[in-house]
Amino acid sequence: MKTIKIFAALVVFSFSLISCEVHTGYSGRSSNGKSIPPGQAKKIYGTKSAKPFAPGQNK
Template sequence: MKSIKIYLATGIFLLSLSSCVPPRRPHRPPHPRGAKPMPPGQAKKVFGTKSARPFAPGQRK
């Protein structure tokens, strides 16, 4: 019974640590010099994200 409590406490502790990982941000592809950058909507389609906000120049923080 005591070992079950220890395993349960360890499992809860490990789960609490895994929630501290920040979400991944989409990677912006490099483009050659002189070429026009990809529009945010097109980049969204290429990377398969739901929002174009991370690709828009005015939305970067």
């Protein structure tokens, strides 16, 4: 019975590690290294304004 509990705990632990997904903030670059225009970043992240993504508009 003890080995079943240990095995179940290991299975649950391994699934919890496999299902981890890291979300990072806006990096300003696409997967191929090119810069994303502010309007496109706005669409991707669902914000109402493109101002936070435009480098010239940051205060």
